Amino acid sequence: MIRALRGRHRRAVMALPVAALALALSCAGALATSASAADGPAGLPDGGIARQQTAAPKPTASDAELRERAVKAAKEEAAKEAKESSDSAKAGDSTDATDAGKAGESPSEQSPFIIGGTETTISSAPWMVQLYYYDEAADQSFFCGGTLVAPNKVLTAAHCVAGLDWQQFGSVISGTSNLLDDSTGTVAGVWRQWSHPKYDEATIKNDVAVLTLDRPLEQQWLRLAASNDSSLYTPGTTGTVYGWGLTSGADGAELSPTLRKANLPVVADSTCNTAMQSVIGEDVFAEGSMICAGTPATGGDDGTISPCNGDSGGPLVVNGKIIGIVSWGVQGCTAEGAYPVFTKVSSYTWAAQPRIDDTDLTFDGRADVLERTPSGNLFAQASKGTSLATREYQGNGWENTSWALQADLDRDFYQDLIVRDKTDGKLYRSYMDHSSMEWTWMQISSVWGGYKSYAIPGDLTGDARPDLVALDADGSVYLYPGKGNGQFNSKVKVVSGAWKGVKLMGRGDLSGDGKADLLVRSSDGTLWLYRGTGKASAPWSARIKARTGWNFTSYVTNGDVNGDGIADVMARGSDGTLWLYRGTGKASSDLFSSRISLGTGFNQYNLMF
Numbered sequence: 001m002i003r004a005l006r007g008r009h010r011r012a013v014m015a016l017p018v019a020a021l022a023l024a025l026s027c028a029g030a031l032a033t034s035a036s037a038a039d040g041p042a043g044l045p046d047g048g049i050a051r052q053q054t055a056a057p058k059p060t061a062s063d064a065e066l067r068e069r070a071v072k073a074a075k076e077e078a079a080k081e082a083k084e085s086s087d088s089a090k091a092g093d094s095t096d097a098t099d100a101g102k103a104g105e106s107p108s109e110q111s112p113f114i115i116g117g118t119e120t121t122i123s124s125a126p127w128m129v130q131l132y133y134y135d136e137a138a139d140q141s142f143f144c145g146g147t148l149v150a151p152n153k154v155l156t157a158a159h160c161v162a163g164l165d166w167q168q169f170g171s172v173i174s175g176t177s178n179l180l181d182d183s184t185g186t187v188a189g190v191w192r193q194w195s196h197p198k199y200d201e202a203t204i205k206n207d208v209a210v211l212t213l214d215r216p217l218e219q220q221w222l223r224l225a226a227s228n229d230s231s232l233y234t235p236g237t238t239g240t241v242y243g244w245g246l247t248s249g250a251d252g253a254e255l256s257p258t259l260r261k262a263n264l265p266v267v268a269d270s271t272c273n274t275a276m277q278s279v280i281g282e283d284v285f286a287e288g289s290m291i292c293a294g295t296p297a298t299g300g301d302d303g304t305i306s307p308c309n310g311d312s313g314g315p316l317v318v319n320g321k322i323i324g325i326v327s328w329g330v331q332g333c334t335a336e337g338a339y340p341v342f343t344k345v346s347s348y349t350w351a352a353q354p355r356i357d358d359t360d361l362t363f364d365g366r367a368d369v370l371e372r373t374p375s376g377n378l379f380a381q382a383s384k385g386t387s388l389a390t391r392e393y394q395g396n397g398w399e400n401t402s403w404a405l406q407a408d409l410d411r412d413f414y415q416d417l418i419v420r421d422k423t424d425g426k427l428y429r430s431y432m433d434h435s436s437m438e439w440t441w442m443q444i445s446s447v448w449g450g451y452k453s454y455a456i457p458g459d460l461t462g463d464a465r466p467d468l469v470a471l472d473a474d475g476s477v478y479l480y481p482g483k484g485n486g487q488f489n490s491k492v493k494v495v496s497g498a499w500k501g502v503k504l505m506g507r508g509d510l511s512g513d514g515k516a517d518l519l520v521r522s523s524d525g526t527l528w529l530y531r532g533t534g535k536a537s538a539p540w541s542a543r544i545k546a547r548t549g550w551n552f553t554s555y556v557t558n559g560d561v562n563g564d565g566i567a568d569v570m571a572r573g574s575d576g577t578l579w580l581y582r583g584t585g586k587a588s589s590d591l592f593s594s595r596i597s598l599g600t601g602f603n604q605y606n607l608m609f
Helices: 017-024 049-054 061-091 269-280 348-354
Strands: 002-003 128-135 139-150 153-157 171-175 187-190 192-197 207-212 238-243 258-269 288-293 316-317 321-330 341-344 369-373 379-383 392-395 403-409 416-421 427-433 436-443 455-459 468-470 478-479 493-497 504-506 516-523 527-530 544-547 554-559 568-572 578-581
Touching: 061 128, 061 139, 061 171, 061 187, 128 153, 139 321, 153 321, 153 348, 171 207, 207 348, 238 321, 269 288, 269 493, 288 321, 288 493, 369 403, 403 455, 455 504, 468 504, 504 554
Parallel strands: none
Antiparallel strands: 002 321, 128 139, 128 171, 139 153, 153 207, 171 187, 192 207, 238 258, 238 316, 258 288, 288 341, 316 321, 321 341, 369 379, 379 392, 403 416, 416 427, 427 436, 455 468, 468 478, 478 493, 504 516, 516 527, 527 544, 554 568, 568 578
């Protein structure tokens, strides 16, 4: 009786003429990925990192091919819908909510809707994207919604992704209010996909997924609800759902040709659980990981306001954050007393956010390491999970770099380098200039270059932009909130004279709650974990002793090295062995699992980052 809201009846596309679809899908090229180096500051080499430049994702298919996938998906859905309608008419089938949509249906049997609500424009929801899937050999074709949550990341439902090959058969269209018929739309392919490893098709539990696109998009993106954003889920709070789904629960309904939205009040878990058990006759609503929003359906279209088939994967938005993902409902979406059910995003931010923030040199979701010799030669070694690939030469001229960090300050999916130039003591950033598509340098004029230690752990202030922390000689620590363009806002003192002689490090979520954390090594070799709160006024909770005896000669904290979504640390011993400390996601002395050797001979480098 439960039904993932992805695609069975597929009525929407039938209303759009194939010729119009083909005409609509004829715009927007992919961003180029090749670039020539631009001159840098006097003490630094030209350009960026050759390894990243050559490894940057290429379009998974031509724009024409990606658009054709959407057209074919539309045609196939229309044909299937016509056949279903014909068969239903011959059989006198009424398709009510009590005899269809049984739990455990295969993905190809699940459906794409908003019943009620109003039309809106893409300017009011620029982060909305259309997801099309077409696999002729497997006879699979459907439509889902999604939300842009970074320039190259789309949050959607796992039932739209799990078990499918989106790189080969998927197509993403953004920047348009209209379903497939607006030449202003921008097309993209899918480079990589992740769905929750414990997604259960039968119960639709853990229904969350992230698609990594093969290019960054220019549209505005949305943030996920944080793990402690409980106020966003207060019953009665108004959320807004968006989508192109079916606009009626009756036979012959069509997907909306234009984007629609509806305002829905958040419903208490207990109310939803009781109501859905009464309607469905099964205990399938999972309190804590699912939510309901709206009012009880009336038994028909009149008086019902609800997302439905085709709205799958789309967002429920409160105060500029995604609190829910359209997940499932009853067949027809209008059964009396039923509510639409959403994945509760705050319960999955810990799993999804690292997949959104996983920028690295090789674009595979695993953090890599850069190494410099005393002569100024720079090398890159890509992570293979629990080992490193053979090093690759990146060029020379790096001898005047006193320290360096990797971080994607503008969230464009290209890894930036943040360095201090010995010649003038200033900070600089090497980044991809999208106007020229060339690597270039800019001075980070908003941060002083004379601090004793720096770290860019990630978003510490809750605005989804990477922030910087810096240690002064007197032991004071300053937080510089990121602007998202390589510069930082005015500093905020967060520690007054208490951290003298420590080293700041860390990048990403170490404690498993979806928030960036900071590691602090005191002079006696004790490693402390400061869990991020997401609040600029008090960016960390009480410290936790993670390890003792951390007296290494170099630390590399670039994020998730082994690709499991939890931040890791690489540390070099005095004998030149490089160790991988894999994060466990536990905020305790068990912060890392048993270390793994990544090789010896790393003493030849006098800078690792």
